[in-house]
Amino acid sequence: MSNDVQFLLTAKDLPTHWYNLLPDFPEPLPPPLHPGTREPVTPDLMTAIFPENLVMQEMSPERSIEIPDEVREVYALWRPTPLLRAVRLERALQTPAHIYYKYEGVSPAGSHKPNTAIPQAYYNKLAGTRRLATETGAGQWGSSLGFACSVFGLECTIYMVKVSFNQKPYRKLLMQTYGATVFASPSEQTEFGRKVLAETPDTNGSLGIAISEAIEDTVRHPGTKYSLGSVLNHVCLHQSVIGQETIKQMALAGEEPDIVIGCAGGGSNFAGIAFPYVERMLHAGKKYRIIACEPASCPSLTKGELRYDFGDTAQTTPLMMMHTLGHDFMPPSIHAGGLRYHGMAPMVSHCYKLGLIEAAAVPQLKVFQAAVQFARTEGIAPAPESAHGIAVAIDEALRCKEEGRKQVIVINVSGNGLLDLTAYDSYLSGRMQETGELNG
Ligand SMILES: *Cc1c(COP(=O)(O)O)cnc(C)c1O
Numbered sequence: 001m002s003n004d005v006q007f008l009l010t011a012k013d014l015p016t017h018w019y020n021l022l023p024d025f026p027e028p029l030p031p032p033l034h035p036g037t038r039e040p041v042t043p044d045l046m047t048a049i050f051p052e053n054l055v056m057q058e059m060s061p062e063r064s065i066e067i068p069d070e071v072r073e074v075y076a077l078w079r080p081t082p083l084l085r086a087v088r089l090e091r092a093l094q095t096p097a098h099i100y101y102k103y104e105g106v107s108p109a110g111s112h113k114p115n116t117a118i119p120q121a122y123y124n125k126l127a128g129t130r131r132l133a134t135e136t137g138a139g140q141w142g143s144s145l146g147f148a149c150s151v152f153g154l155e156c157t158i159y160m161v162k163v164s165f166n167q168k169p170y171r172k173l174l175m176q177t178y179g180a181t182v183f184a185s186p187s188e189q190t191e192f193g194r195k196v197l198a199e200t201p202d203t204n205g206s207l208g209i210a211i212s213e214a215i216e217d218t219v220r221h222p223g224t225k226y227s228l229g230s231v232l233n234h235v236c237l238h239q240s241v242i243g244q245e246t247i248k249q250m251a252l253a254g255e256e257p258d259i260v261i262g263c264a265g266g267g268s269n270f271a272g273i274a275f276p277y278v279e280r281m282l283h284a285g286k287k288y289r290i291i292a293c294e295p296a297s298c299p300s301l302t303k304g305e306l307r308y309d310f311g312d313t314a315q316t317t318p319l320m321m322m323h324t325l326g327h328d329f330m331p332p333s334i335h336a337g338g339l340r341y342h343g344m345a346p347m348v349s350h351c352y353k354l355g356l357i358e359a360a361a362v363p364q365l366k367v368f369q370a371a372v373q374f375a376r377t378e379g380i381a382p383a384p385e386s387a388h389g390i391a392v393a394i395d396e397a398l399r400c401k402e403e404g405r406k407q408v409i410v411i412n413v414s415g416n417g418l419l420d421l422t423a424y425d426s427y428l429s430g431r432m433q434e435t436g437e438l439n440g
Contacts, residue, residue, distance in 0.1 A: 007249040009080035017064040019240040021275040030321035049226040051127035057234040078107045083249035088377040097400035101411045111415030112269040113144035116238035121148035130223035131155035135210030138337030139171025141229035146178035159185035159213045162205035185210040208313025230266025239272025262412040263388040264292040267345030273412035290357040293388040298331040300344045301359035323349040332435040335423035336384040368427035383415035
């Protein structure tokens with residue numbers, strides 16, 4: 001048996017193109033609809049808030065889109081990311097399974113999100129945008145976009161859900177370090193924010209409200225565009241660097257995965273590792289089990305409906321065909337803030353409908369049990385979001401042990417948990433609760 005645990009690529013192995021699954025679907029993806037007319041949206045509706053070059057990517061019929069050199073140069077600050085074999089976790093589980101993990105926690109912001117923040121800032125700069133507006137929950141997306149704006153010389157305004165703004169100061173400080181302006185949402189900056197504050201002055205805020213504020217800010221300020229960190233096709237596209245690198249690294253390891261696993265909130269890091277493998281299923285006759293892992297308390301794939309729904313609370317976005325718990329669904333405040341979204345990326349939802357992927361829901365205590373076991377064996381305290389995938393991988397590895405069968409499992413560890421240690425504290429001290437699991 002080889003003792004190799006790291007499968008490293010060099011800068012020359014950085015992908016030159018993003019992989020676009022959209023034109024490869026055996027059945028076309030239903031288009032987004034105008035909320036008023038229920039007709040497919042036209043590009044000009046989208047260009048009110050997004051630059052034209054990104055709108056073109058959102059709808060692109062090309063399977064392969066070249067990554068601009070300027071973007072690859074910035075990717076090279078932390079990409080290619082490492083692929084490691086979790087031999088110590090395998091030993092602790094006494095499993096014949098081989099467990100590998102792709103580690104996205106090495107990026108400047110500590111997660112996979114800069115993979116799309118960087119190209120989004122780049123294309124906006126190219127299109128003449130001066131300022132980007134966005135929302136953030138616990139701050140992973142805000143800090144990634146703040147970083148990207150600092151790289152390309154754009155102003156950045158971020159509406160951060162008020163409860164996180166007050167209780168989780170470190171990512172707010174990281175955003176400010178990158179030069180971004182951060183408001184607690186609901187804020188006095190927008191009409192919608194002022195209305196919510198007048199009605200419910202003590203509100204904690206929500207991602208849906210913050211999205212509505214960022215969109216209002218965008219349409220009211222010339223030179224400003226809006227940026228979204230998940231869900232949309234072009235975000236899934238940019239994340240495809242993860243899976244493309246993983247395929248090369250698994251070849252270095254001399255193994256082919258049986259099971260590919262990622263956590264899923266809006267679906268982008270999952271899409272990033274999964275779609276290049278889906279491509280091999282569609283075109284190279286390969287067979288993989290690909291599993292999207294979500295919180296039991298916000299289970300859009302496993303318990304939501306596949307239908308047209310809005311992306312935000314104020315119903316300002318186009319209608320998207322996706323697995324959804326309803327745009328007014330208020331997820332319980334679990335610690336994996338990045339997975340608290342009512343919908344799932346239309347492309348990921350479509351894969352699920354076509355039977356190309358599976359889904360699993362994991363309760364919170366089991367997630368943290370897996371996170372701690374991973375930290376104590378592999379040394380990395382994963383983001384609580386990523387630990388959903390680790391928990392499912394552990395289940396699969398234990399099944400392999402029961403069946404006496406070697407299978408190869410690859411997990412996308414989407415981020416590190418160093419700014420989430422208060423969540424670990426809550427688990428370790430026994431204060432953590434299962435919270436609001438949906439029944440039926
Ligand atoms: C934001 C985030 C997620 C969830 O977003 P997706 O679009 O589903 O990937 C997962 N992991 C980490 C570390 C995050 O920051």
